[in-house]
Amino acid sequence: MREYIAAYQGAWWHFFIKPFYGLCFRKKENGRFQKFEVLLPEACEDFCVLSAEQCIHVVCQTKIGSILYLCLDNGVWRKTVLLESKSGTAYPKHFSLIAVGGFLNLFYTIQYQEKWMLVHQIIVAEDKLPMVVDRIRFARPPFSVSVQQGTDISVLYQNESSVSGSRLYRWSAKLFGHFMPVNPAVGGEICCFLPDRDGCVHYAAFQVVEGIRNLVYFTKTGPNSYTEPMTVYLDCHEDVEPIFCRDGNRLCLVWQEAGCILSSYRTEGEGAWSRPTRYMVPGGCQAVQYGISQNGQMYKAYGYAKEQDIIFHGAPQLSEPVKQGSQRVMRPEGYEVEEFAKENGVAGIEEPVSTVNPIVSQLRTELSHLKEQLYLLKEEFIAIKDVITNITEHKKSNVAEEEDVDTVLLENNACELQEDPF
Secondary structure, three states: OEEEEEEEOOEEEEEEEEOOOEEEEEEEEOOEEOOOEEEEOOEEEEEEEEEEOOEEEEEEEEOOOOEEEEEEEOOEEEEEEEEOOOOOOOOOOOOEEEEEOOEEEEEEEEEEOOEEEEEEEEOOOOOOOOEEEEEEOOOOOOEEEEEEOOOEEEEEEEEOOOOEEEEEEEOOOOEEOOOEEOOHHHOOEEEEEEEOOOOOEEEEEEEEEOOEEEEEEEEEEEOOEEOOOEEEEOOOOOOOOOEEEEEOOEEEEEEEEOOEEEEEEEEOOOOOOOOOEEEOOOOOOOOEEEEEEEOOEEEEEEEEEEOOEEEEEOOOOOOOOOOOOOOOOOOOOOOOOHHHHHHHOOOEEOOOEOOEOHHHHHHHHHHHHHHHHHHHHHHHHHHHHHHHHHHHHHHHHHHHHHHHHHHHHHHHHHHHHHOOOO
8 A cells, every 4th residue: 555745835745545535635734634635536546646846746547547647736736637548447557756857757557468568658748658668577566766867767677578677768868778687696576776876776676595585685886786685684475565765874674564564774884784673553553655755856665644643664754844946837738648548548638626525525425325315215206106196097997987887777777667568
């Protein structure tokens, strides 16, 4: 499960999916998160949120599989349909938003002709249609993206041959480079990475040794130059999804396992990783992976919601959002995916979106049910009325027939009396 926290107008906004309500959000004011509001009832649990360009950007999927883009600008939500679904079904697309050079980049997976494809889309570039990055092997997670070398974007994934590697999107050329395998000597699955400004890249991977799946760490120090893998944790579960996070001068690896949050750290300049610390999640709470963003920057953390606050482990707690400076304004536009749009539909722009108070939403739902019940009662009343009318008319018909028979019999009797000679 993933949720997002975004900075906007000096406050933190928490976005999440709530059963029976859809995509919701709540704002943190006076040090506490307030009551939630419903943003999009038809959204399903597959979305991404990024705070950038003095706006909040949301990409999500509806319950029928359409891809939507929502933008909060100057207090007004606007919605754009990026791709309409004709199949009427939704499946995980693993949306990921990243802001580079004043432009919003969207990455997601799509299933086409029984193959999984990684798609890249620049939402605000009118002359750029979405492009297929590569055919990929569906893993957990299926890909990771990060800014690297200024304005370039590095995307990490497993290709359809199950080889872990990356491709670099060079912003100056608006093209992806060749697929480059990452440290083939590890012989495992690369699960996450974190580039540094000095060119060093941190990697975490799963390495299977004698049937045991271990979490290891290594770095890339130069072209095709890697350090030896260091074991961080032994015998990981299949559903473990580690993330990198910085806490001061510590580099942390955090993951979730069996309902708990585990964290191990390494101090800069030191080689060894600490023994993993296990954090128990209180009863009634659930461990969640959060994406936290402000001014176009995002980092991930594991934590859980407790009353009107969110507690993180292996990551710094929420502080006051940094004041946003003057930035260029993004213009939301809709796009077609060249190959997929022919089968799945086209894009379209809709009217501004209004949020709904959950109480109002519940009242509307109950009112809708009452209207439906009243309609059924009305139909039942009409049916009963028709039955009563038919019975009444039938009785009248029988009475009339009996009266006619009596008249005929009386007339016949009269005739017989007249013919009697006596």
